[in-house]
Amino acid sequence: MDRQRISRLAHADHPIAAPLAEESVGRLLDRAMADAADRADARALxxxxxxxxxxxxxxxxxxxxxxxxxxxxxxxxxxxxxxAEEAGVADRLVVHETDAAGFASAHRFDVVLSVGAAHAFGGLLPTLAAAREFLAPGGHVLVGDGFWEREPHTAALSALGATRDDYADLTTTVDRVVADGWVPVYGHVSTAGEWDDYEWSWTGSLSRWALDHGMEPDAADAHKAAAEHRSQWLNGYRGTLGFVTLVLRPAPR
Structure with a gap:
């Protein structure tokens, strides 16, 4: 089973593909939309x-x-x-099937989001550089990425397929963002409960699909992927990998 299908099935019960509770998502959106909420021409990307x-x-x-x-x-x-159709908002949504790193648009956006997708750009700062290209004056960027809650041990690095340099601690992560020309106007560090809910949902959704579709060719792959992910989380990066979501504005030049 390809990784994209595994991800779609694993996020069935937790559509936000990051360790964030619904109330955290709503609060972050409200902060990011603070200056554009009532504008008829507001755009988000x-x-x-x-x-x-x-x-x-x-x-x-x-x-x-x-x-x-x-x-x-x-x-x-x-x-x-x-x-979007089911939610009655399809008339205000356009989606593009293309690499995010190569996307181009004539529009500028009041809010640019990229949560848990920094790998598509090669890291957090390249993600912010891409977001800046689309940001309208006075706009906000909502970005989420990992950081080390504590010094990563060998099991955590192995489980994530990562190196120590792939992330920094929270203080260093925020300092790098600020040094890159951004001002944090809000932020949220995912709690242990948010992480656990996300990981149990991820592995549970995939396991349930495998159990309910046992006769399908991909069922064994789904079951294996869920079991491996659960082991990597519990025996590897639980309590070591953190996640921070920041609402940012460009610093004055």
């Missing part, structure tokens, strides 16, 4: 949108905003369109 969970919530929360999403997974974008 999600770089690496998956099935559009962030954008669907944004469109439902702010009935005047228009949104665009970018992702390479065409099947996820089909789900994004279907979800």
């Amino acid at each position: 999600d770089l690496g949108c998956g099935r559009g969970a962030w954008l669907r919530r944004l469109l439902a929360r702010y009935p005047s905003i228009r949104a665009e999403g970018v992702d390479v997974d065409g099947a996820a974008l089909d789900l994004a369109r279907a979800d």
Whole structure:
């Protein structure tokens, strides 16, 4: 089973593909939309949108905003369109099946989101550089990425397929963002409970699908992927990998 399908199945019960509770998502969106919520011409862009969970919530929360999403997974974008139709917001959503790192648009956006998609750009700072290209004057960037809660041990690095240099601690991560020319106006560090809910949902959704579709060719692969992920989390990076979501504005020049 390809990784994109595994991800779609694993996020069935937790469509936000990051360790964030619904109330955290809503609060972050409200902070990011603080200056554009009532504008009839406001626009949002999600770089690496998956099935559009962030954008669907944004469109439902702010009935005047228009949104665009970018992702390479065409099947996820089909789900994004279907979800938007079901939510009654499809007329304000456009999705693009393309590499987020190579996306181009004539529009500038009041909010640019990229949560948990820094790998598509080669890291957090390259993600912010890409977001800056699309940001309208006075706009906000909503970005989420990992950091080390504590010094990573060998089991954590092995489970994540990572090196120590792939992330920094929280203080260093925020310092690097500030040095790159950004001002944090809000932030949220995912709690242990948010992480546990996300990981149990990820592995549980995939396991349930495997149990319910045991006769399908991909069932064994799904069951194996869920078991391996659960072991990597519990025996590897639980309590070591953190996640921070920042609402940013460009610093004055």
